[in-house]
Amino acid sequence: MFGRLNHVAIAVPDLDAAIARYRLLGAEVSAPQRLPEHGVTVVFVQAENTKIELLYPLGENSPIAAFLDRNLGGGTHHLCFEVPDIFVVRDDLVKKGVRILGDGEPKIGAHGNPVLFLHPKDMGGVLYELEQVSPA
Numbered sequence: 001m002f003g004r005l006n007h008v009a010i011a012v013p014d015l016d017a018a019i020a021r022y023r024l025l026g027a028e029v030s031a032p033q034r035l036p037e038h039g040v041t042v043v044f045v046q047a048e049n050t051k052i053e054l055l056y057p058l059g060e061n062s063p064i065a066a067f068l069d070r071n072l073g074g075g076t077h078h079l080c081f082e083v084p085d086i087f088v089v090r091d092d093l094v095k096k097g098v099r100i101l102g103d104g105e106p107k108i109g110a111h112g113n114p115v116l117f118l119h120p121k122d123m124g125g126v127l128y129e130l131e132q133v134s135p136a
């Protein structure tokens with residue numbers, strides 16, 4: 001199930017300050033992408049072997065709003081692993097009793113690939129995202 005670690009997501013209360021911080025560290029930081037279908041504005045910080053995904057709430061019902069209410073300074077929000085076939089992995093996880101968040105169907109994520117989220121209470125308190133990335 002766990003392919004490459006595609007990104008580590010961090011929810012931030014101040015996106016401009018977070019961008020400035022990573023740029024100060026000399027990192028390559030993408031331009032902000034508004035993703036209303038996900039309720040976030042997202043920026044990617046490139047690392048050598050993965051990415052940091054900075055998340056800022058967008059719109060009234062952002063799924064990260066409550067997280068930031070609980071974590072006023074921000075914090076690590078989710079880990080995203082790559083899978084070759086998101087439907088095969090999803091159906092296997094459902095059989096094993098893992099709840100898929102939302103309507104259970106993949107959405108298109110920030111990289112244009114199908115993504116799903118697993119309920120953190122079924123995964124040891126960690127929010128996992130799965131992103132379908134076809135093997136090179």
Ligand SMILES: CC[C@@H](C(=O)O)C(=O)SCCNC(=O)CCNC(=O)[C@H](O)C(C)(C)COP(=O)(O)OP(=O)(O)OC[C@H]1O[C@@H](n2cnc3c(N)ncnc32)[C@H](O)[C@@H]1OP(=O)(O)O
Nearest residue numbers: 038042063066067077078101109110111117120125126127
């Ligand atoms: C940029 C696009 C895309 C990509 O391509 O990468 C993205 O990453 S989009 C990112 C934003 N979208 C999502 O996160 C969608 C999935 N998330 C959700 O649906 C919600 O965040 C949630 C996981 C259902 C949590 O909702 P929330 O309102 O914060 O709280 P609940 O009360 O429903 O939470 C239940 C339970 O889970 C704990 N929790 C919440 N968030 C996390 C987390 N990030 N990591 C670990 N645990 C989390 C919360 O504390 C509750 O636990 P208890 O209090 O013990 O019941």
Ligand SMILES: [Co+2]
Nearest residue numbers: 009053080129
């Ligand atoms: Co993500």
